[in-house]
Amino acid sequence: MSLATDLQAARIDPVYGLGGVALVVAATVLIGVFGLRLSRTTSDFYVASRTVSPLLNASAIGGEYLSAASFLGIAGLILAYGADMLWLPVGWTGGYLVLLVLISAPLRRSGAYTLPDFAETRLESTTVRRIASVLVILIGWLYLMPQMQSAGLVLRTVVDVPAWVGGVLVAVVVAVNVLSGGMRSITFVQAFQYWLKLTALAVPVIFLVLAWRHDGAPRVVDPAWVLPLASGRDHPVYATYSLILATFLGTMGLPHVLVRFYTNPDGRAARRTTLAVLALLGAFYLMPAVYGALGRIYAPDLVAQGRTDTVVLTLPGTLVGGTLGDLLTALVTGGAFAAFLSTSSGLTVSVAGVIGQDVLGGGVRAFRIATLCAVLVPLGLALAARSLAVADVVGLAFAVAASSFCPLLVLGIWWRRLTDVGAIAGLLVGGGLACAAVAVTIIGGPFGGLVGALLAQPAAWTVPIAFTVMVAVSLCTPRRIPAGAARTMVRLHAPESLDVNRGDWRPNGGGNRSSH
Amino acid sequence: MKRRVTVTGPRRSAAARPRYPATLEIDEQTRLGEVYMRSLIRSQLRLAVSVCTVTGCVIGGLPLLFLVFPVLRGLDVLGIPFAWLILAGLIYPAFVVCAWWYVRQAERAERDFAELVER
Numbered sequence: 262m263s264l265a266t267d268l269q270a271a272r273i274d275p276v277y278g279l280g281g282v283a284l285v286v287a288a289t290v291l292i293g294v295f296g297l298r299l300s301r302t303t304s305d306f307y308v309a310s311r312t313v314s315p316l317l318n319a320s321a322i323g324g325e326y327l328s329a330a331s332f333l334g335i336a337g338l339i340l341a342y343g344a345d346m347l348w349l350p351v352g353w354t355g356g357y358l359v360l361l362v363l364i365s366a367p368l369r370r371s372g373a374y375t376l377p378d379f380a381e382t383r384l385e386s387t388t389v390r391r392i393a394s395v396l397v398i399l400i401g402w403l404y405l406m407p408q409m410q411s412a413g414l415v416l417r418t419v420v421d422v423p424a425w426v427g428g429v430l431v432a433v434v435v436a437v438n439v440l441s442g443g444m445r446s447i448t449f450v451q452a453f454q455y456w457l458k459l460t461a462l463a464v465p466v467i468f469l470v471l472a473w474r475h476d477g478a479p480r481v482v483d484p485a486w487v488l489p490l491a492s493g494r495d496h497p498v499y500a501t502y503s504l505i506l507a508t509f510l511g512t513m514g515l516p517h518v519l520v521r522f523y524t525n526p527d528g529r530a531a532r533r534t535t536l537a538v539l540a541l542l543g544a545f546y547l548m549p550a551v552y553g554a555l556g557r558i559y560a561p562d563l564v565a566q567g568r569t570d571t572v573v574l575t576l577p578g579t580l581v582g583g584t585l586g587d588l589l590t591a592l593v594t595g596g597a598f599a600a601f602l603s604t605s606s607g608l609t610v611s612v613a614g615v616i617g618q619d620v621l622g623g624g625v626r627a628f629r630i631a632t633l634c635a636v637l638v639p640l641g642l643a644l645a646a647r648s649l650a651v652a653d654v655v656g657l658a659f660a661v662a663a664s665s666f667c668p669l670l671v672l673g674i675w676w677r678r679l680t681d682v683g684a685i686a687g688l689l690v691g692g693g694l695a696c697a698a699v700a701v702t703i704i705g706g707p708f709g710g711l712v713g714a715l716l717a718q719p720a721a722w723t724v725p726i727a728f729t730v731m732v733a734v735s736l737c738t739p740r741r742i743p744a745g746a747a748r749t750m751v752r753l754h755a756p757e758s759l760d761v762n763r764g765d766w767r768p769n770g771g772g773n774r775s776s777h
Numbered sequence: 778m779k780r781r782v783t784v785t786g787p788r789r790s791a792a793a794r795p796r797y798p799a800t801l802e803i804d805e806q807t808r809l810g811e812v813y814m815r816s817l818i819r820s821q822l823r824l825a826v827s828v829c830t831v832t833g834c835v836i837g838g839l840p841l842l843f844l845v846f847p848v849l850r851g852l853d854v855l856g857i858p859f860a861w862l863i864l865a866g867l868i869y870p871a872f873v874v875c876a877w878w879y880v881r882q883a884e885r886a887e888r889d890f891a892e893l894v895e896r
Binding site for chain 1: 800803804806811814817818821822824825828829832836837840843844850851858860861864865866868869870872873875876877879880883884887890891894895
């Protein structure tokens with residue numbers, strides 16, 4: 262470890278940093294253990310779904326959605342590469358606008374609880390369901406892996422422990438919580454996590470900006486960093502457009518986002534919730550750019566050390582200092598752990614649900630085994646894979662979702678002539694190509710030149726291919742149009758106030774939910 | 778006799794209503810029912826596509842703008858670089874306004890449809 266790294270690490274007082282982590286972990290475990298009884302009575306999936314307001318529900322979506330990549334990763338990438346990385350939070354917010362206009366209300370009206378449920382309802386095929394299940398598991402693992410990697414990073418920054426400790430800590434806390442049923446379905450807890458994360462970024466930002474002004478408001482000296490399309494990465498124009506496509510279209514295909522839409526009482530509420538989500542995410546994403554820019558001025562040495570993902574944690578100590586700086590550091594550290602825990606819990610529940618239901622055949626025992634699979638595989642990946650920027654790996658998960666579930670959802674909702682064969686072909690080709698690009702990037706990379714850019718940002722070519730294959734194969738197999746397609750269209754699009762026949766389909770896992 | 782009159786009263790008013798409400802046409806998947814459903818889906822799809830088109834033009838146009846007019850990249854507005862002002866600030870409220878407009882329009886389309894078929 263170089264002297265510079267020592268100095269960097271020494272700026273954080275381990276007592277305060279650990280205090281922040283311990284508080285968040287303790288609160289999460291307590292809610293998990295003692296909240297079990299509470300979760301039975303307030304469980305929104307079983308009982309209270311009709312009383313959850315759009316704002317509360319939107320806070321819960323925000324709490325689950327804002328992961329380590331949003332809390333730490335964006336600021337780190339902005340610090341490293343400058344203006345081009347501003348597209349990342351823009352896409353992660355704009356994805357909800359696309360989701361709102363294309364799928365929010367019909368998806369809620371479908372009554373589907375998971376993406377495989379939707380695939381089965383719409384296409385009346387268990388094969389499509391199985392392929393969708395595999396993709397949900399892959400996307401979930403890909404999204405969980407960087408959460409655990411960055412937990413290791415944070416803990417290593419706060420106290421000098423090996424990187425695997427943080428990942429194992431998050432894995433254990435999440436597994437205990439999900440197994441005890443604590444974090445499982447409490448809208449309130451996830452909603453609280455959103456406001457915690459917002460506070461943990463917003464309060465330090467006020468002090469950081471005050472300190473910056475007190476310092477004479479210096480500007481960034483590096484002119485190329487401020488400019489768009491000058492990031493120093495290969496093929497910035499292609500990378501920018503591919504990133505836009507992946508984030509805008511990938512959001513709708515994330516497994517843990519869809520589950521939350523089920524909590525809305527009806528399609529109209531689903532739209533209003535999404536509108537509130539846009540406002541909440543917009544408020545949050547105003548801040549990472551400030552951290553990135555201040556980091557460029559005050560902590561540019563992080564770039565050379567390859568530790569840009571820690572900029573949010575180190576800035577309060579560097580810029581404010583003293584006891585106040587320590588307290589602010591504790592706040593951001595706690596917020597970062599809240600980000601890992603809430604996102605990982607939501608993802609683990611979604612992935613474990615799919616593994617338990619569709620792979621192991623359902624039941625409580627299957628769910629327990631599935632939870633361990635859902636946590637241990639990404640933990641293993643996190644420990645084995647080479648270190649990549651958090652936000653980059655999460656970006657790859659978006660690319661896979663955009664090349665598989667986006668065409669399935671959009672065509673399934675708006676195009677009557679989609680067939681099961683077409684959907685299978687599209688999912689396999691689009692999802693397969695994107696997964697292959699991801700695997701090559703994570704295992705073999707980094708590659709330079711055009712090939713590297715195409716593999717690191719695959720969405721620009723995999724999304725059009727997936728759409729084309731799905732449409733073309735469907736048109737070639739017109740006899741495979743599901744028998745109940747017209748009825749399903751009524752179900753998806755007719756407002757709930759109308760008294761019409763919507764078919765009698767119930768999701769496969771319905772037994773589990775109706776028995777409570 | 779008197780009892781008989783009270784029974785036929787409500788029947789007469791029931792007979793005055795249309796015999797086949799549009800919801801029944803939809804339930805029985807008649808051609809008319811199909812037309813009703815298609816009109817709803819078309820109007821909602823048109824709305825969704827128009828929002829996506831506007832968003833796509835603005836979002837997709839910005840990198841193009843920076844590519845074609847490099848002078849815009851370094852432009853300062855109120856001391857903040859143009860790209861940062863848009864991407865790190867103004868675009869978020871724009872998203873919310875756009876979404877709010879869409880929700881209003883979509884709910885209006887559904888109300889119109891409900892009035893049409895329940896008339």
